[in-house]
Amino acid sequence: MNYLSELSIKVLHASLNARIGDSFHTLDTDPDVLSQLLADKRSLNTRIAYEKDVNDFFKSMTGLLATPDSILEFLHLQQPQAVAVVLKYKAKLMTGEGRAAPLKEATVNRRIAAIKSLVAMGRKLGVCHYSLDDIGSEKVIHYRDTSGIDPTTFQLILNQCDRSTKKGKRDYALLRLLWSNALRRNEISLLNISDFDPETKTLRILGKGRGTQSESVDLGISTVQAINEWLATRTSVKDDSPLFVSLDFATGGHRLTGDGLRKMLIVRCNKAGVKKQMSPHRIRHSAITAALDASHGDVRRVQKLSRHRKLDTLMIYDDARHKDQRDITQLLDEMF
Numbered sequence: 147m148n149y150l151s152e153l154s155i156k157v158l159h160a161s162l163n164a165r166i167g168d169s170f171h172t173l174d175t176d177p178d179v180l181s182q183l184l185a186d187k188r189s190l191n192t193r194i195a196y197e198k199d200v201n202d203f204f205k206s207m208t209g210l211l212a213t214p215d216s217i218l219e220f221l222h223l224q225q226p227q228a229v230a231v232v233l234k235y236k237a238k239l240m241t242g243e244g245r246a247a248p249l250k251e252a253t254v255n256r257r258i259a260a261i262k263s264l265v266a267m268g269r270k271l272g273v274c275h276y277s278l279d280d281i282g283s284e285k286v287i288h289y290r291d292t293s294g295i296d297p298t299t300f301q302l303i304l305n306q307c308d309r310s311t312k313k314g315k316r317d318y319a320l321l322r323l324l325w326s327n328a329l330r331r332n333e334i335s336l337l338n339i340s341d342f343d344p345e346t347k348t349l350r351i352l353g354k355g356r357g358t359q360s361e362s363v364d365l366g367i368s369t370v371q372a373i374n375e376w377l378a379t380r381t382s383v384k385d386d387s388p389l390f391v392s393l394d395f396a397t398g399g400h401r402l403t404g405d406g407l408r409k410m411l412i413v414r415c416n417k418a419g420v421k422k423q424m425s426p427h428r429i430r431h432s433a434i435t436a437a438l439d440a441s442h443g444d445v446r447r448v449q450k451l452s453r454h455r456k457l458d459t460l461m462i463y464d465d466a467r468h469k470d471q472r473d474i475t476q477l478l479d480e481m482f
């Protein structure tokens with residue numbers, strides 16, 4: 147028997163004699179299921195939403211916010227009892243019982259999804275032996291309104307930015323990004339200076355649903371110039387400094403939030419005389435629709451801009467811009 151064989155046998159014997167579980171022993175006998183569920187989510191916004199929804203369930207059904215003990219009590223129910231409780235909660239959401247008004251279908255689905263996730267985590271941790279798969283979701287029609295504004299109207303909004311001022315330079319760059327790259331407001335809010343590369347004319351963003359995995363998008367020449375003009379107004383910035391900051395008296399210098407971006411846009415739209423209620427996401431809708439018009443409906447190319455995972459989602463934009471139902475209705479209307 148050679149040395150290698152003897153060593154292999156010793157390793158095998160040591161493995162067989164090792165005590166299982168000593169390295170993983172914890173003092174906690176009852177897991178904190180909610181904390182474990184939240185820790186399993188990458189996004190801070192997702193963690194906040196899940197905690198809020200779980201607390202809403204317990205507040206509605208028990209009168210108290212969720213605690214580790216009350217969560218375990220719920221997870222220890224029998225299947226029929228648990229399903230009955232969640233169905234009753236769902237009915238309350240849909241009828242508005244104990245609330246100012248009934249909740250929309252999408253909100254109801256989100257609340258129920260949070261409870262299902264809590265139960266699923268309880269099953270993983272071995273403290274729950276039922277599922278809520280029998281509780282269905284409400285049907286939701288997504289993207290019912292993809293309308294926005296046309297390029298001419300957006301030009302009026304851009305014209306409201308006095309580019310001789312610091313605020314005007316910032317807002318102009320922001321509006322350019324919203325339109326030319328159809329970015330979401332949180333994608334803009336999370337940007338740091340290091341994410342912008344003027345040499346390669348690219349921007350590194352954290353896209354929706356991609357966790358910590360960034361992706362690079364190409365920028366137009368005018369947008370690069372606008373961002374450079376904005377950065378030229380700032381001093382003592384580092385690579386990890388926010389690309390866009392608030393210029394308000396109370397929060398000046400802090401990272402511009404998604405809500406701050408929305409408020410800026412509303413002010414600019416009001417000054418431009420835009421009557422339609424606008425938001426960063428509606429500018430995104432507008433840009434995607436304008437891109438489909440400019441590319442003669444080339445949905446695959448525009449998908450590179452919108453970054454929708456499913457082409458079917460983009461087809462909704464394309465169908466909406468054609469106004470087929472309106473045209474057919476007009477044809478029928480003119481028959482008599």
